[in-house]
Amino acid sequence: MSLWEYANPKKFMQTSGWLLPIFAVSSAVMLTVGLVWGFFFTADDYRQGSTVKIIFLHVPAALMAINAWFMMLVTSLIWLIRRHHVSALAAKAAAPIGMVMTLIALVTGAVWGQPMWGTWWAWDPRLTSFLILFLFYLGYIAMWASVENPDTAADLTSVLCLVGSVFAVLSRYAVNFWNQGLHQGATFSVDRETNIHSSYYLPAYLCMAGFVALFIALVLLRTRTEIRKRRLQALLVRERLA
């Protein structure tokens, strides 16, 4: 029993077939409970008022925006090194999810910034980095869409993901250098005094777990779709030849 067994599309389809509902249901439950709890049953912050409730969407979305890219990096590497098709397809499946998460983080950030900083948009390092990350997602998805041969597309996007990761990190530091920001420091670090009150912890963690489960469920679903599409293509080609 090893991890690489799941590189077999058949095995992957079997396993993901029963994993998918588990993650889908648990994410739905966690997100509903977490968001309802966060929206209706948390107190307002004494400084930020009710805008603090945006945190239950903003932070998990930002978390998943970065983790989705990281997952794409790992699966791209697996594809480049071990040539497992499922891995490349998982990277392809994750990209639109990461892009939407980035968008959510940006929008909720802008909406939050409006009352807090008095502006929808500021060229704050973290906001700017997320905007750049969004552009990277766009380029990556466009690359997938414009190459016809699936193996070539997988190779090219994997290298793009690799190089893009380096430049994304570089941009992060460059942007930091370029403009010191308004953004608050870490809100959920373990030992800091700036941490928010503990009554926000539970719903926030619940939302984060819900977003993680949602991401996994969507990746599984979309990867399954990609595998089916690939098989469909293969069958069509075979039919045309026959």
Place this chain on the structure above:
Amino acid sequence: MPDLGKYTVEVSMAYGVSLILIFLLVGVSILQARRARRALLEIEERRKSDG
């Protein structure tokens, strides 16, 4: 509806936009999944009946 004070618009907008985006993503994914599965089933049936 809880009392959101003077930030009602902002907070509900953040929740609204985010939920719409998430539902769109989930909806599109499910739609694509269904379409792919149906197309695949169809062609597999046809191949089976052709022998």
Place this chain on the structure above:
Amino acid sequence: MIALFLRDLRQATRAGGGFGLGVAFFLIVVVLVPFGVGPESEILATIAPGILWVGALLSCLLSLDRLLALDYEDGSLDLLATAPIPLEAVVVIKALAHWVVTSVPLVIVAPMLGVLLNLPGGAYGWVVITLLVGTPALSIIGAFGAALTVGLKRGGLLLSLLVLPLYVPTLIFGAEAARRGADGLDGTTPLLMLAGITLASLALLPFAAAWVIRINLR
């Protein structure tokens, strides 16, 4: 390798090679900016280093799709891939030729265009130095982008979409150094960072570009 370099230079400078197009584009962008933001000389002086940098970057981008596409179409890229010199070196040579043909003229005209934008006196040296140090990075990153899109029929737009985010760090450090110079501050730190990006790109990206070309030629 020298022969290849000379060949690329000749191809770019002969008719239809697009030599001078980048400079003309740069001129037009710089002329358009005052129409957009208004003729107040103080505003122009403040944004001049940034405009020169963004303009140079866009002009550089404009000629990227020629970097490899012509060789791909007539099949000489296949020959180069199987030639005794490594493909990585070919990429460096091609990027170097692109730099000489596109960016060096940009660096030369940048001070003259600076006059149009009322660039502060102390900034001329900084703009020239940062462009000189930063544009090789633009060329080599662009070569990677061109390698990614070389097999596509209409890769031009995709090329811009892929390359522009990769240009962000270079632009930030380059424009920051030029701006600090214009404000009479010391721009050494961003200049060194810029040089670091250029050298690191030169060292690493040729391998990625050659890898991608091999994939595209498969």
